[in-house]
Amino acid sequence: MLCWASTSYGQNTAASDAGALQTPDQFLGYKLGSRFTTHADLLRYVDHVVQHSPGRMKLQRYGQTYENRPLEIVQVATPDNMTHLEDIRRNNLRLAGLEGGSPLRQQPPVVWLSYNVHGNESVSSEAVMQVLYDLANPQDQQMQQWLQNAIVIIDPCVNPDGRDRYAMWYNRVHNQMPNASPYSWEHHEPWPGGRYNHYYFDLNRDWAWQTQQETQQRIVLYNQWLPQVHADFHEMGPNNSYYFSPAAKPFHADLTAFQRKFQNVIGDYNRQAFDKNNWLYFTRETYDLFAPTYGDTWPSFNGAIGMTYEQGGGGPAGIAYARNDGDTLTLAQRIAHHHAASRATIQATVEHRDEIIREFQKYYEQARTKPQGEYKSFVLSGASDPGQVKALTQYLDRQQIKYGYAPKRVKTRGFNYTSGKTESVQIEPRDVVVSMYQPKSTLVKVLFEPRAALEDSLTYDITAWSLPYAFGLKAYALRDKLDASGKAPSAATVKGSGASSDKPYAYLARWNGLQDVRFLGHLLSQKVKVRVAEEAFESEGQKYMPGTLIITRTGNESLGARFDQLVRAQADSAGVVVQAIKSGFSTTGGDLGSGSVHFVKQPNVAVVSGQGVDPTAFGEVWHFFEQQIGYPITVLGSDYLSTVPLQKFDVLILPDGDYSDIYPERNLETLKAWVRGGGKLIALEGASRFLANKKDFLLKTKPADSAATKKADPYKLLRRYGDADRSRAEDRVQGSVYRLQLDNTHPLAFGYGDTYFALLREPLNYRFLGEGGWNVGVLKKNSYAAGFTGVLARKQLTDTFVLGSQSLGRGQVVYMGDNPLFRAFWQGGKLLFGNAVFLVGQ
Numbered sequence: 001m002l003c004w005a006s007t008s009y010g011q012n013t014a015a016s017d018a019g020a021l022q023t024p025d026q027f028l029g030y031k032l033g034s035r036f037t038t039h040a041d042l043l044r045y046v047d048h049v050v051q052h053s054p055g056r057m058k059l060q061r062y063g064q065t066y067e068n069r070p071l072e073i074v075q076v077a078t079p080d081n082m083t084h085l086e087d088i089r090r091n092n093l094r095l096a097g098l099e100g101g102s103p104l105r106q107q108p109p110v111v112w113l114s115y116n117v118h119g120n121e122s123v124s125s126e127a128v129m130q131v132l133y134d135l136a137n138p139q140d141q142q143m144q145q146w147l148q149n150a151i152v153i154i155d156p157c158v159n160p161d162g163r164d165r166y167a168m169w170y171n172r173v174h175n176q177m178p179n180a181s182p183y184s185w186e187h188h189e190p191w192p193g194g195r196y197n198h199y200y201f202d203l204n205r206d207w208a209w210q211t212q213q214e215t216q217q218r219i220v221l222y223n224q225w226l227p228q229v230h231a232d233f234h235e236m237g238p239n240n241s242y243y244f245s246p247a248a249k250p251f252h253a254d255l256t257a258f259q260r261k262f263q264n265v266i267g268d269y270n271r272q273a274f275d276k277n278n279w280l281y282f283t284r285e286t287y288d289l290f291a292p293t294y295g296d297t298w299p300s301f302n303g304a305i306g307m308t309y310e311q312g313g314g315g316p317a318g319i320a321y322a323r324n325d326g327d328t329l330t331l332a333q334r335i336a337h338h339h340a341a342s343r344a345t346i347q348a349t350v351e352h353r354d355e356i357i358r359e360f361q362k363y364y365e366q367a368r369t370k371p372q373g374e375y376k377s378f379v380l381s382g383a384s385d386p387g388q389v390k391a392l393t394q395y396l397d398r399q400q401i402k403y404g405y406a407p408k409r410v411k412t413r414g415f416n417y418t419s420g421k422t423e424s425v426q427i428e429p430r431d432v433v434v435s436m437y438q439p440k441s442t443l444v445k446v447l448f449e450p451r452a453a454l455e456d457s458l459t460y461d462i463t464a465w466s467l468p469y470a471f472g473l474k475a476y477a478l479r480d481k482l483d484a485s486g487k488a489p490s491a492a493t494v495k496g497s498g499a500s501s502d503k504p505y506a507y508l509a510r511w512n513g514l515q516d517v518r519f520l521g522h523l524l525s526q527k528v529k530v531r532v533a534e535e536a537f538e539s540e541g542q543k544y545m546p547g548t549l550i551i552t553r554t555g556n557e558s559l560g561a562r563f564d565q566l567v568r569a570q571a572d573s574a575g576v577v578v579q580a581i582k583s584g585f586s587t588t589g590g591d592l593g594s595g596s597v598h599f600v601k602q603p604n605v606a607v608v609s610g611q612g613v614d615p616t617a618f619g620e621v622w623h624f625f626e627q628q629i630g631y632p633i634t635v636l637g638s639d640y641l642s643t644v645p646l647q648k649f650d651v652l653i654l655p656d657g658d659y660s661d662i663y664p665e666r667n668l669e670t671l672k673a674w675v676r677g678g679g680k681l682i683a684l685e686g687a688s689r690f691l692a693n694k695k696d697f698l699l700k701t702k703p704a705d706s707a708a709t710k711k712a713d714p715y716k717l718l719r720r721y722g723d724a725d726r727s728r729a730e731d732r733v734q735g736s737v738y739r740l741q742l743d744n745t746h747p748l749a750f751g752y753g754d755t756y757f758a759l760l761r762e763p764l765n766y767r768f769l770g771e772g773g774w775n776v777g778v779l780k781k782n783s784y785a786a787g788f789t790g791v792l793a794r795k796q797l798t799d800t801f802v803l804g805s806q807s808l809g810r811g812q813v814v815y816m817g818d819n820p821l822f823r824a825f826w827q828g829g830k831l832l833f834g835n836a837v838f839l840v841g842q
Contacts, residue, residue, distance in 0.1 A: 021052040021136055024129040032130060033332030035319065036122055036167040039069055039160040045129050046074060046156055053136040055079040056147075063217025066198035069160035071217060076135045076152040078144075081108060088151060089225055095357070096226055096303065096364040097439040098400065109356045111349045112153040112227035112304075113342055114295055117204045119162020120194035120315035121235035123331060127338035128156045134343065143343070146350045153227065159196075159203050159214065166194025170318060178319035180328050189315045192615035199627070200619025201824070204232070207298035208291075208447070208465070209825030210398055211623075222299075223400050228356045229266075229349045230304045232295030233311075233338055238321045238329055240312035241280035242337050244270040247289045247296070247308070252452065254372060254442050255289060255300055258359040262305045262352070263289075269348040273340045291462055291735075292446050301443045303363045305356070309341045364439050371436035371445070375415070377482040378448045379406065379425075380432040381474035382489060385512030387575050389432060391827060392471050399447075402438045404484025406431040415450055415477040417468040418755070420739075420785055425476045433484035450477060451786045462735020462759065464787030465825075469737050469757040472513070472828025493572045497540055498580030503553065506592060507567050508539065508579040511547030511751040514628060514827060517834030519574035520549060521631035524602040526566050529555045532839060534747070535596040537589025540581050547750025547839065549600075550592055552584070598842050603650040603680075605631070605837060608662070610638035617656035617684065620821040624833065628824070638662045646674040651837055654687035656819060663690070672696055676809025682836050684816045685762070691815070692766065698773040698806045699815050702765050735761050736787030740777040740802055747839040748776040748805060748814065751831050757785060758802065759826050764817045766801040777803030777818075777832075803832065805840055812841040 024032045027045050037045075050057040056079055063071040077085060092110060094103035113131070115124035132154060134143045157163055166189065174186040181187075192200055197212060206215045236243070246263040267283055274281045287308050292298050300306035313321070313334045321329045349356060366372075380392060382405070396403050410427040427433075436444055446452070447467050468475035498504025509519060511532075523530050531550040536543065556563045571578045584592035605625070609618045625633040636644055636652075641662060646652065652674075663671060675681050683691055692699040740756045742749040749756070756777060768775045779800050805814045814836045820829025 021133075022048065023133055031332075032126060033319075033330065033335050036170050036331075037126060037129070038167055038171075039125075039157055039164045042125055042129065042156060043070060043072065046072065046132060049132045049136045050074060055082055057136065058082065058085070060221075062221045063214065065159075065161045065214055067161045069164070071158075071160070071214060072156065073221065074132065074154040074156070076147065076154065077108075078147050081151065085151070092226055093224075095361045097368050098226070098364075103361070105357065105361070107357050108150050109229065109349050109353045109360075110151045110153065110225055110227035111229045111231075111346055112155070112222070112225065112299075113231050113233070113345065114155045114158050115233045115338075116156070116163050117158040117232060117295060118195045118202070118234060119159045119164070119197075120166035120189060121233075121311075121313070122163055122166055122194070122315075123235055123311055123313055123334040124233035124338050125157045125163060126331065127233070127335045127342065128154060130335065130339045131342045132156070134339075143346075146346050149350045149353050150346060152346060153225065155218070158218065161198045162194045162196055162203075164194075166315060169194070174318060180320040180322040182316070182322060184318075186318045187316045187321065191611045191613075192618075193315055195315070196615060196619065199623040200615040201623065202616060204234075204295055205293045205823055207295055208293045209823060210395075211824035216398065219398065223302075226302060227299070227304055228360050229307075229345065230295065230299035231307045231309060231342070231345045233309050233341075235314040235317070235334070236310045236312055238313050238317040239324045240310070241282060242274065242312065242341075243282055243285070243287060243308070243310035244341060245307045246284055247287055248285050250288050250290045252290050252292075252297065252301075252446065254446055256359075256363060258355075258363075259300055259305055262356075263307070265352060266305065266307060266345060266348045269344040270341055273344045274337075277336075277340070279337060279340075290452070291465065292443075293462070293465075301446050302440070303360055303442075307345070309338065311337050363442075367439055367441040368437060371441035373436065373445045373449065374479060375445075375449070375477040376436045376480055377478040378434040378436075378444070378468075379414070379427055379476045379478065379482065380434075380468065380471075382406075382428060382430040382432060384473045385510075386489070386577055387515030388471050388473055388513040388827065390575055391514070392467065392473065393432060395467075396434070399440065399443060401434065401440045401444055401447075403432055403434045405429075405486035405488055406433050407483055407486035410482070412478060412480065414479070417450060417466070417475045417477070420450075425478075427476070427482065430486055430489045433482050435481060435484060437481060448477065462761070462787065464735055464737040464759065464785070466737070466786060469785065470759070470826050470828060472752075472757065472831075493576070494568055494578055494580055496542075496579035496581055498582045501580065501582070503564065504580035505582050505584055506550055506552040506580075507571075508544060508581060509549040509551070509571070509576055510544065511549060512831070513751070514830040514834070515575045516549070516751070517831060517838070518629040519570055519576040520600065520834075520838055521629045522570045522574060523551065523567070524600065525631060526570070527602075528559065528563070528566055528570075530600045531592075531597045532600050532747075532750075532842060533590070533597050535589055535594075537586040537591075539586050539592075540579075540583070541587075542579065544589075545751070546745065547747070547835070550597060551578075552592060600838060600842055601650070603837060604634070604648065605651040605653065606634040606636050606644075606649040607653040607655065608638055608641060608657075609635045609655075610641075612638050612659060612662045613655055613657035614686065616823075617686075617819065620819070620824060621653055621655050621684075623824055624821050624830070628830070629834070642667050642670070646671070646679060647677065649679070651680045651682065653682045653837075654684065654690075656685035657687060659687055659690040668694070672808065675811035675813060678810040680812045680814065680841050682814045682816065684821075685819050688815045688817050691813070696808060697813065698769045699801070700767045700770075702767050702800070735759055737785040738779055738797060739783045739785050741780055741783075743774065743776050746774050746776045746805075747842065748774075748803060748832065748835050750835055750839055756832070757828060758818045758820070759822060759829075760797065760818055761822070763797055764800050764802060765797075766817060768799075768801050769804050769806060769815075773804055773806040775801055775804045814840055
């Protein structure tokens with residue numbers, strides 16, 4: 001029987017005993033905290049420590065960023081445990097039931113510490129160098145003693161691209177003697193800031209959705225370990241002190257009693273370290289444990305004790321910052337705090353190791369045998385768009401969530417996500433079935449439950465995220481366990497009467513989801529001429545809805561023999577099923593040469609970026625084109641936008657932002673002239689608000705309800721100061737799901753039914769568009785589906801415009817009050833955006 005608790009630390013430390021190991025100060029040539037270290041120099045020091053810790057540290061590269069910077073972790077253990085490291089890792093998975101065999105209970109807990117997920121919260125990657133030195137230093141007997149009973153995994157920089165964006169800027173602009181004045185240039189980071197990754201995504205909101213390259217690569221490795229403890233190191237505003245657990249309410253209902261208890265335990269260890277040094281801190285405020293998107297919650301729903309640590313500072317703090325209380329906050333102080341919290345986390349884990357391992361195994365055993373919650377199976381209709389179903393199953397694979405397929409037709413009762421009611425439902429063969437009886441059942445419940453139980457409305461982020469809504473799929477939640485032994489559907493790319501023909505008359509592709517937008521974009525980029533049907537039709541026994549793509553041999557003669565190869569290859573690449581047909585005749589509706597069938601022009605697309613534009617909103621558009629559909633887009637800076645000849649572009653996208661400085665009256669007239677000349681303007685969220693009520697734009701906000709104002713209760717003004725946050729919640733929409741009514745005869749809604757579930761984050765309060773405009777997506781009464789919405793916000797989200805368009809001269813203005821590209825995870829909305837870019841105005 002293997003036992004991995006080492007009793008011989010320090011036996012294999014020849015290199016460090018010889019004095020070769022250097023402190024961060026010695027290696028870098030400057031005092032830690034006196035400047036910001038670039039990512040390359042950080043990794044040089046990491047490599048130095050590993051090289052001088054033979055048999056006790058292992059460096060593993062797990063990926064790279066979009067800007068090709070390495071992503072690495074350091075695995076730390078005693079020599080005995082390092083020898084058995086792979087056995088320990090696999091045994092850890094056996095404890096969770098994710099690997100076969102009987103697990104051993106004498107297992108050292110795994111502590112994973114993540115630093116610098118937000119690039120300009122840069123202190124953590126400075127502090128990690130001191131933490132690594134401690135882990136390697138044989139003279140640090142306390143740390144070496146702890147390491148006898150734990151495996152420590154260090155991710156020194158989760159977001160290298162953002163970190164270097166900040167560090168290089170700061171090192172370039174700061175005074176020779178750091179200027180602590182908040183008014184100094186070095187405390188005012190330029191747009192877009194270093195917080196985000198290359199595509200300006202917030203990686204701390206991507207743990208659950210895994211839309212970004214950095215996250216996807218990290219989660220693969222994380223799932224190979226499944227640590228018992230995960231700590232995520234951050235910073236907040238410079239006038240704050242330090243935050244550590246226990247977290248604030250709301251706690252998600254599926255956090256176990258032990259996970260809640262251990263939040264307090266680790267908090268006590270941190271408290272002792274901070275009290276000893278007379279450092280200020282706070283707990284149980286601001287940072288909750290509800291939405292599954294974060295580096296504390298997602299690990300928690302995978303069995304860990306997940307925690308956030310927040311140091312006052314962030315991008316504005318620099319090397320030294322004069323706080324409101326008269327003290328000067330230094331980078332050295334910030335480093336000391338994160339360093340202490342790192343040590344306290346390791347100590348707390350080690351000194352409660354038996355309980356942690358026991359509860360970890362219990363967590364997964366209960367998940368497999370007694371899953372929590374009302375529903376025991378979740379079913380996704382196989383009759384939904386095959387591309388979207390495939391996208392969901394690929395997502396489940398990344399999460400290590402098991403699924404199968406229904407073997408036969410079953411009539412039962414269940415919650416219908418579309419109707420929002422419990423009713424009679426029919427499960428069809430090859431519907432996707434996700435059972436709660438599996439190791440990851442807690443994560444399944446969190447991701448699939450129709451409405452998460454919210455104990456307090458003052459939460460930090462979105463309050464609804466259920467996958468059937470996010471992917472736009474017909475789905476059911478069942479109270480019973482369902483057989484999932486059926487066969488997977490066929491993966492054939494080309495079907496139809498002409499599938500075996502070398503030269504079919506045409507190819508038809510249904511227009512249902514993101515993969516279809518990708519397919520169209522690739523074809524247009526390859527100079528394949530594509531048509532779109534604006535009316536429903538039937539061909540060779542199959543019905544096709546408006547938006548169907550028609551790729552005929554006629555018009556593509558110049559491609560010769562490459563035509564069929566291109567279409568079939570791009571369909572396979574995009575994951576699209578095409579129907580090869582032998583005739584252009586339609587049994588109902590217009591034939592393929594009908595006037596209701598139009599060419600799709602290859603648009604030259606531009607997007608506005610820079611000061612005034614929300615960085616993440618811009619990044620969502622940029623990422624959509626470059627990474628999701630592979631279609632070229634030109635980025636135009638707001639600082640020189642007025643000099644750009646817009647006639648060079650067909651489509652201009654305005655992401656969320658404040659456009660008052662970008663488009664003063666004269667520039668706005670120029671923009672309108674471009675639209676009148678045939679341009680298409682797509683305005684999202686704040687850009688729509690900016691255009692609302694302006695001359696020539698049909699979007700108008702609702703007037704104030706004068707009758708209601710007259711009846712207003714004057715005593716509402718006598719509110720308590722302590723209730724201010726809760727009162728403001730009445731006006732908020734915390735990422736709630738609403739059912740939009742769609743006019744799917746309009747190209748903006750091609751590929752949808754008569755409803756679409758949108759994730760709304762603001763009360764919109766728009767009138768319906770008047771004469772000359774098209775109200776394509778609107779909220780009527782009783783449109784709420786899930787999530788928290790304040791009382792006043794609910795009133796504004798009734799009978800309001802959300803999506804639509806208007807003609808302006810020969811051009812189009814497309815209004816998107818809601819952002820369908822939000823964080824790239826709301827898959828069901830991406831077709832709307834594709835429609836706006838490629839189909840509206842054709």
